[in-house]
Amino acid sequence: MKNEFSTMRSTTPHRFSRRGFLKTAGGLSAALAFSASLSACSADAATSGRRRIEAGISYTLSTGFDPMVTSGATPMAANLHLFEGLVDLHPATRKPYAALATEMPQRVDATTYDIQLREGARFHDGSPVTPDDVVFSFERVLNPENGSAALSFVSFIDRVEPQGSHGVRFHLKYGFTLFNERLSAVKIVPRAIVEKDPKAFDARPVGSGPYSFVRALKDNRIDFQKFEDYNGPYPATVDEMTWFLLSDAAARVTAQDSDRVQAIEDVPYLDTRWLKDRSDLEQVPSFGMLFIMFNLQKPPFDNVLVRQALHYGLDTERVIQRGLLGNGAAATSYMHREHPDYMPAETVYEYNPQKAADLLSQAGVDSLKFTVFSTDTAWVKDVMPVILESWNSLPGVSVDLKALQSGALYAQNVDTGEYGVCVAPGDPSVFGNDLDLLLSWWFRGKTWADKRFHWAGTPEHTQTLELMDRAVRTENHDEAKKYWGQAINIIADQVPLYPIFHRKLPTAWHGNELKGFQPLPTTGLSFLGVERA
Known part of the structure; x- marks a missing residue:
């Protein structure tokens, strides 16, 4: 395996970006372990004559598969095929x-x-x-x-x-x-x-989908097989499917570049340009956002002027260009522009440091020092230094960063009320794509509005819910959009939780090997109706 990997690397050095090379060097053991695992799969498949699909997934298994309760990115994607x-x-x-x-x-x-x-x-x-x-x-x-x-x-x-x-x-x-x-x-x-x-x-799911579950090895792989009795609209087109859980970006990109898998999700932005020479690659606009969430029970963030100031004081275009290499769009609404019900908000937070300073002054805040809590997700880590640079350039503002694994962030800081400002990723569109669902995830129920950013019970939150209710109870879609637009305007003005940008999701695949494959506007991969050429 070592010699095979070295040969592949030496014959294709031009395909690796500087960062890709460093990642590969740091993730060598992961890449080698993956190569050994996949070689064994390929040998078994060749012996049996079965048709296979292999893919690289960027998230490990953090939950089980029971569709009633799972929220993990990987089991959610797997369940598309199982249930x-x-x-x-x-x-x-x-x-x-x-x-x-x-x-x-x-x-x-x-x-x-x-x-x-x-x-x-x-x-x-x-x-x-x-x-x-x-x-x-x-x-x-x-x-x-x-x-x-x-x-x-x-x-x-x-x-x-x-x-x-x-x-x-x-x-x-x-x-x-x-x-x-x-x-x-x-x-x-x-x-x-x-x-x-x-x-x-939960551990061994049984559904009615085109593929049935074989096994899952945490931090390693998920194996599926064709369900012969499936009679629905998207029958399995191969006998077996394996998803390798490659949270290490180097192993994931190496797998795609060396043709060891047919598709990978979550291509690192710095690796997209050169990987296009090797694969089909598309950066799909998505609802997936990076948001700012404030603890409205902790002064001075209970003051809407302070919350607005931090949005106006953020050079979002610079954040997108430097942190995402342009693979995102500054928020002009709660929704991204490609959503069928997109409508611009009345308040759009274009970069205006003078207005930010004026709002802080109006709020009576001459000195603002705080820690922003965030996740250690790779692309979030890339943008956070640029965010801090913007905020720290505002007069009287001093911000430092504490990045944590997502579970620890919420358990230790958000749910305990310790935080004042949180910057984190989110994308409820894995559950559905209608506007009410996407609004409901953060603004209905007790988890977020009540227990996390503490907006529940305010006149603005009550009015938002009333407008959302009116929207889903009217049969006239134009009228529904009017109510949704009013709700979005309240949220955009109050910004208890509001997007900084919506990002593009880069997916790479070998089109000469996968017929009918389409990249997703959410995390994960789908092989429903996809054939192995």
Whole structure:
């Protein structure tokens, strides 16, 4: 393996950026371990004659796979292939399609919908998908004691009941115009298996998707195999699939450059230009943001003028150019420009250090010294020095940085209320893409608005929720956008949590080996409907 790796490196030195070389040198052991693992897979596949897809994933397994509770980037992406909703969103286009449903839901009236299940649909253990499984799947999410992240997305559902051997009926608490799209937030699971041993199901998931789960090795790989009995719209096109968990960027880029995998996510920005010479590569605009979150219980950040000042005092274009090499767009709204419901906010925070200084003066703040808390995510670490440079250039402002692993950041500083200012990444679009869902993630429920940035209960937060409620209860989309726009204007003015920029997600793949592959506007990779050429 060592000689093979050395030969590959010596014959392709022009493909490595300075940073890529340093990363490869630092991550040599990871690259070698990956090479050995993949060589073994390739040998097995060659012996069996099976068709395979291999991919490089940038995140390790931080949670299990149970779709009711998982929020990890890697299991969320894996579950696209393992589970189905009644309606799902195509991972790349984000358009809804009938998955376990035979067709899109049939509206009976404003609060009643009927759905027929796909005939012959089965779970990976061979058992049929039944209306009882559907009812169970929704009831467990709707039960607040289960702590499902999806609860806030489907809280408009009153109850679900079976109808015959293949149907279910949904009763809503009120008319909800995004019903079809929102069904994708709940994946259908086999009741008998989950009730028998929930922990085992979390570790060894059983769904009805085109691929079934084989094994997962933490910090190493996830193996899938074709589900022969799948009869849905996106059947598996290969016999086996392996995702290598390559959190080390050097190992991930090396794997792609050496043709050892067919696709990788999260290409380091400094490596995108030269990797284009070797692979297909696209930087997809996304909702994924870097946001500033303030603790409104900690002065002076309870003063909206101080919060606005720190946004005006940020040279966002310089942050994007230096930290992301241009692979982002400064926020002009809560949404990114490519979203179908994008509308600019009335308040746009263009760089204006004089206005920032004036706002601090109006707030009576002559000296502002604080620590900004952030995550140790690689691209976030690249932009934070530029952010600090902007803020520290403001008169009377002194800022230092404490970067932590994401779990520690929230457990030790955010959830305890120790922080004053937090800069962190976020992207709830992995759960869905409608505007209400993307707003609800941070502004509905108790986790964020109540317990983290402490905006809940204010007149502005109450008004925001009222506008969001009006938007989803009107059947006129233009009217709904009017209400959403008003809500966004309040959020943009108050900035309890608000984006600095929305970034582009670089994905690399070998188009001559993967037919129909599309990069995603979220973390992860999708091989639904993708063929191995």
